[in-house]
Amino acid sequence: MLEKLFHLKEHGTDVRTEIIAGITTFMTMAYILAVNPNILAEAGMDRGAVFTATALAAFIATCLMAMWSNYPFVLAPGMGLNAYFAYTVVIGMGYTWKMALAAVFVEGIVFILLSLINVREAIFNAIPMNLKHAVSVGIGLFIAFIGLQNAKIVVDSSTLVGIFSFKDSLEKETFSSEGITVLLALIGIMITAVLLVKNVKGNILWGILITWGLGILCQLTGIYQITPDAGFYSLLPDFSQGISIPSLAPTFFKMDFSKVFTLDFIVIMFAFLFVDMFDTLGTLIGVASKADLLDKDGKLPKIKGALMSDAVGTSIGAALGTSTTTTFVESAAGVAEGGRTGLTSIVAAVLFGISLFLSPIFLAIPAFATAPALVVVGFLMMTSITKIDFEDYTEAIPCFICMIAMPFMYSISEGISLGIISYVLVNVIGGRAKEKKISMVMYILAILFLLKYVLI
Template sequence: MNLEKIFHLKENGTDVKTEIIAGVTTFMTMAYILAVNPNILSASGMDRGAIFTATALASFIATCLMAILSNYPFVLAPGMGLNAYFAYTVVLGMGYTWHQALAAVFFEGLIFIVLSLTNVREAIFNAIPMNLKHAVSVGIGLFIAFIGLQNAHIVVNNDSTLVGIFSFKGSVTAGTFHYEGITVLLALIGLLLTAIFLIKNIKGGILWGILITWILGILCQFTGLYVPNPDAGFYSLLPDFSGGITVPSLAPTFMKMDFSIVFTLDFFVIMFAFLFVDMFDTLGTLIGVASKADMLDKNGKLPKIKGALLADSVGTSVGAICGTSTVTTFVESASGVAEGGRTGLTSIVAAILFAVSLFLSPIFLAIPSFATAPALIMVGFLMITSITKIDFKDYTEAIPCFIAIIAMPFLYSISEGISMGVISYVVINLVCGKAKEKKISLLMYILAVLFVLKYVFL
């Protein structure tokens, strides 16, 4: 098989080795979804084993589609945030069954396919001004870094200031140092190591950071410095093969959608919420990661975006059939791009690893969040460098960009950042009489109105 012919590696300034390292890195930074998704969705009453299999299978299929349809290094999986909305809001909060929630996800995917084929999503992508696109990249960088800091427990909940820094002294006093404190220390060591690897331009530096941090954790467990405490969410760092190598059955969730509420108003509200968050999370991720990889053309458009959007929408419907919440393009794809991934070969490598993970689930489920956290933080740094491309001399451009940037980490949502960026951009330029000069597209006005209505009614 001639990989050069299929993926046009030289044309994209990359090679097979770089793409493989990038694919492995992206997979490693998002392998946590294989552990987290079953934990979240099982709260709705779904079978954990089936969710694990559905997660790996849907990720494999959707990511392969991304490689085939667009030749981009983006990887897909069931989205964080959307899975929480599925389990805690729709099922536990509104009282619907998980079967009905899956039906909403399935229909959302179908609508997405239509929107992708009719250029609606592509038109939205192209309507967003270039400065705002760079701002999205920066905002996602801060958002990723914040997720990394939280996963490592470096940033913790604080009653007086909402968030605060982890206290080593407090963990020693409370007797939590041997499971929580030591992992925070390991994450900080991993962060320094990853930074040094990047500065020294070591190939696969982010991946090496993850592996070395994990290995240091295993050594700490052997020496008794790290003591697992499952009740507090700190598990053994060693892969558990006691159950043998088996793939959990998909039967409990496969094709278990319940369409009985399709024609109710609530169903449309639920489906629209899934659709809305997925659409703008995906667009935000594509804009941010593609901008960082210099994939956007001189007009700020992403060539072959239709294929990327189609892979995303088909992946969502396939995911619902398998038994998982909305599948979306993962922002962690940025870690592979940071390693030099530029083509669909990166995606194929990650997809294959998702398929392999079905058989080696104990290994992938053993990678702790404190080991992947340094990777997320450093990817955040790499993405925030796009801030230099924003025109800060023109306040009508810079202030909406600033609003979009701060909204993403502070409101914990890529789509909220885009919403507020678009609304503020349109309103500020209209009021300041710059709308004609900027040639703001009709679609931007429509988006701004829709976003305002979203805050009024949802």
């Protein structure tokens, strides 16, 4: 039956290989179950409900990917997109998380329409490849910066940001709470880095678990002190309520569409749309290339099914109560293990489903344990910088602007906007526009982003 459903022999694989690949992909991206609730909780959302929404969104969207495309790609609420949701839209711009969820839901609907009429492929093809790589690098820097902040390694200072002072922590007698967590986060980053160097499968997840384990050891030995008033809670899973699935009620279909026809809402929705577009298409092309799934023209067969699963998953995820659902680059880990069909995706989806019953474990994982994951994921995303052509300044300068704008301006959308605007302007003013064959789509996008800065 599995052969009939997934055409394993045709793709040069077997059931055992696909199962191992699915488990590997899940292990490399299961950190999202711990990280996503932490990030969206910063926006005022219920962590338990977000955990359930995250697992369900991953399960549903990944099953759709398997059924509609038969590709070994796994989906879940995306990193970077959740940061944009919480830190830019809600905290930075002052929108409620209910309005942000509405924007994600509408984005998914628009994505479905764009996927049906092939607009997403057209936009993707219009953006220069160097700028696509720069978006990935910028998001990586932004995520790493957030990880350092969440771990309190980077703190506010007279120079806007500074490094945590262990000396001050000892003098203020906060080392047993704040200081030790910073130290554990730093140790966790080093541990995860070593696991990455050693090519250990699931290195990011293992980094989280080991860092968390060290924290529990510190709590049991009295080195770490629980101080709820300061935001430092017990690191031990609370099974006092038994094994149960956290209720979706606090977030289920809590979207606020009251501002759906305002310019601000449209801008936010478009930002989600644009970021998700590059995230998904870039991941699909990159992972598909590694799996030798691209045809002789460099195109991905059945890409419409893959894009549709992402789009439908996004709207379903928003209805459940989580940020944009997207294809994870960690799918490459399963591909490296030999995964070539949708069976890999189904295995990972089932594991996400099982994780629903283990919520006390994932919800007990503290921010200092997930911070190393954010830093290392940031590093992995930044490796795309090697693909940028720095010899051509008309390419390199816009890419540089795009990359630094994201962490410095604490906004992914600003980096994308400024990257596109600067690319068009530098090439037009520098007399290279004809040579570069800049598409009409790029000109339209540049004008729209300029209008955004003028009108908003």
